[in-house]
Amino acid sequence: MHELSIALSIVDLACAEAESHGAPGVEVVYLKLGPLSGVAKEALLFSYEIACQQTPLEGSKLLIEEVPIVVNCPLCRERRSVQSMQSLCCAECGTPTPEILEGRELMVTALELRL
Amino acid sequence: MTAEPRLVEVRKNVLKHNDVLARALRERFREAGVVAISLVSSPGSGKTAFLEKTLTLLQSRYRVAALVGDLATENDAVRLARSQAPVKQIITGTVCHLEAAMVQEALDGWDLHHLDFLFIENVGNLVCPSSYDLGEDLRLVLLSVTEGEDKPLKYPTIFNSADVAVITKSDLAAAVEFDETAARRNIQAVRPGMRVLKLSAKTGEGMPLFVELLQEHRLRTRSAAAVRI
Numbered sequence: 105m106h107e108l109s110i111a112l113s114i115v116d117l118a119c120a121e122a123e124s125h126g127a128p129g130v131e132v133v134y135l136k137l138g139p140l141s142g143v144a145k146e147a148l149l150f151s152y153e154i155a156c157q158q159t160p161l162e163g164s165k166l167l168i169e170e171v172p173i174v175v176n177c178p179l180c181r182e183r184r185s186v187q188s189m190q191s192l193c194c195a196e197c198g199t200p201t202p203e204i205l206e207g208r209e210l211m212v213t214a215l216e217l218r219l
Numbered sequence: 220m221t222a223e224p225r226l227v228e229v230r231k232n233v234l235k236h237n238d239v240l241a242r243a244l245r246e247r248f249r250e251a252g253v254v255a256i257s258l259v260s261s262p263g264s265g266k267t268a269f270l271e272k273t274l275t276l277l278q279s280r281y282r283v284a285a286l287v288g289d290l291a292t293e294n295d296a297v298r299l300a301r302s303q304a305p306v307k308q309i310i311t312g313t314v315c316h317l318e319a320a321m322v323q324e325a326l327d328g329w330d331l332h333h334l335d336f337l338f339i340e341n342v343g344n345l346v347c348p349s350s351y352d353l354g355e356d357l358r359l360v361l362l363s364v365t366e367g368e369d370k371p372l373k374y375p376t377i378f379n380s381a382d383v384a385v386i387t388k389s390d391l392a393a394a395v396e397f398d399e400t401a402a403r404r405n406i407q408a409v410r411p412g413m414r415v416l417k418l419s420a421k422t423g424e425g426m427p428l429f430v431e432l433l434q435e436h437r438l439r440t441r442s443a444a445a446v447r448i
Contacts, residue, residue, distance in 0.1 A: 106316055106347035113233050121229055131224045135233075142349035142376045189375040191408050200411030204379075210233045210350070216224040 107147040110210070111155035117212055119160055127217035129160040134216075135168050138209035139189055145170065173207030237351055240319035244326075244354025249444060251331035254437050255339060257317075257353050259377055260361035261370070262343030265387040265420060267295045269361065270340055272420040274302035276430055281335040286325050288317040288342045295340065316347035319354055336433065345374040357436060363388040364397035368405055375409040383432070384410075386417040389424055 114133060122130050137143060145168055152166045177184040177194040183205060185195045194201050232238060248255045258266050270285060277283045284305040287295040296308035309317060309325050322339060331337070339355060341348045360381035362370050365388060371378045378384065384406045392399065403415055416432070418425025 106314075106350065109314070110233060110350070113236070117229075117231055117233060117235075121227070121231075125225075125227060127225070134229075140376050140379055142346065142380070189379075189409065190372045192379070192411055193408075200407065202411040212229045212231050212233060214226055214228050214230075216226050219223075219225055 105147060107143060108151040108155065110143055111148060111151035114152065114166070114212060115155045115159055115161050118164075118215055121212075121215055122160055122217055125217055127219055129162075129218035130164045130215050131218050132165045132167055132216035133161070133212060134214040135166060136171055136209045136211045136213050137168050138171050138207040139173055140204065140207040141210040143210055169213075171206060171209055174205045175201035176203040176205055177201050178203070234350060234352075237319045240323055241352035241354040244319055244322060245356070247331060248337070248354060248356065249440070251334070252441060252444060253331045253334045253337050254357070254433070254440050255337045255353075255355045256357045256359060256433070257339040257341055257355040258359050258361060259341045259345070259348045259381065260343060260363075260387075261345045261366065264343070264361045264363040264366060266340050266343065266361055267298055268420040269385070269387055269418075270338055271299050271302055272423070272426060273338070273429065273433075274299060274304040276426060277336060277433070278302060278304060282333055283336045283338070284329075284334055285338040285340065286322060287340040288321070290315070290342060311342055315342055315344050316351055317341050317353060318351050322353050335437065345370070345377045349377040349380040356440060357382050359383050359385050361385045361387050362402065362406075364392045365395050368398050368402040371402075371405040371409045378406060378409045378413070381410070381413070384413055384415045385429070386415065388419060388421070389417050390419040390422045 118130050118133050156162050173186050174183050175186055179197050179199040187193045187195055192201055260266050274283050285299055286307050288309045288311055289295055293308045296306045299306040307325050309321050358381040360378055406415055416429055
């Protein structure tokens with residue numbers, strides 16, 4: 105369970121951004137989360153509330169966009185989704201796909217600043 | 220009048236700070252010509268025994284050292300020190316994984332130019348370490364025969380973050396009816412093309428192949444560095 109330390113990093117990042125824009129607080133943090141990030145959504149949401157306490161983010165919302173794994177299929181030579189995390193094979197043709205293009209995201213994409 | 224909230228685009232990785240430190244470590248390892256290898260696994264899969272054996276085998280021909288992460292004790296460092304290699308314990312306290320900053324701090328004052336291989340043993344945990352780059356050149360994920368063949372399917376993320384899978388405690392395989400074919404199939408399912416080694420730190424079976432892999436990697440790293448120079 106390392107989601108609390110991840111949540112604290114999100115709060116630090118958002119605080120620094122808000123400050124650079126001269127905003128006293130943050131209403132919403134938009135986060136992109138890939139299944140290969142190693143971070144569990146529910147645990148992160150739970151930790152986020154705790155991490156926000158007594159910061160300019162207190163009372164803010166964390167909106168998580170879960171993004172799928174995207175691979176480069178060596179046979180189709182196309183960007184493809186996979187069958188599952190337990191089977192990293194092209195969802196179209198079934199070829200094993202070691203080359204992962206997306207799915208490791210743990211990224212703050214935007215903030216709604218309180219002015 | 221209340222101002223409307225303002226939407227600003229950010230696009231920053233949450234672990235950017237760790238990633239920046241890890242990149243700096245990787246560059247430091249490359250510049251010093253040292254190969255950094257990290258080990259991840261669940262608790263009790265035999266990381267320390269495997270590392271002790273590895274250090275002992277490499278010791279006569281290479282300059283080796285190890286950092287070992289543990290939540291609370293220095294037992295692992297004491298065990299590894301028997302190999303005569305320099306060993307430093309990183310006690311993480313309540314933190315369930317190593318981060319690049321901890322590695323950086325542990326290496327403070329070390330001259331890496333005097334090393335050929337640096338091993339970094341992570342805290343026994345198959346979940347959290349997957350998110351943190353430590354600047355290593357090679358990440359090994361260990362799976363002992365006593366754990367069950369479906370571990371890779373249960374923890375696909377950590378297997379996916381690793382470069383080589385090492386099946387440990389092979390001397391116990393028959394006793395626990397370990398299904399090697401299934402284990403290898405499951406590893407390939409979550410990380411297609413991953414190299415897999417099977418070995419026993421106790422009997423030494425499979426260890427020469429691992430040493431060979433390390434030597435190959437060292438040669439590759441050094442020739443790549445030479446090309447850059």
